[in-house]
Amino acid sequence: MSTFIAAFVVLLLFFVLMSIGYFIKHKAVEGSCGGLGALGIEKACDCDDPCDKRKRRMAAEEERREKLAKDRII
Template structure:
């Protein structure tokens, strides 16, 4: 049990140190390669005309927004 507590404390100290370092540097969290913005894309689907599945999802979302209670 003592070994478990020791390892847990070490992990806790490491996570705390990483979070303090992150806060001090004032950087935003990003992926390892910068994500799709590194490819010059603004969104995941960069098509001019959405596919049928995307159109269906957009129609369902619009219907949901229209029927929701304010």
């Protein structure tokens, strides 16, 4: 039981330290490998012919961008 408590305390300490770092720097935690961009993949779904769900999502995003551009004051 003491091992579990010690592991929990150490994990909690790391979370507290990461939170303090976030509040001080105002920068989110991010990976160092570059993610999918490092592999030359522009998006998570890099298919030539996306599925229907993806097509609907892309159409909704485009519609939202057009609406924002139309309603933009500046």
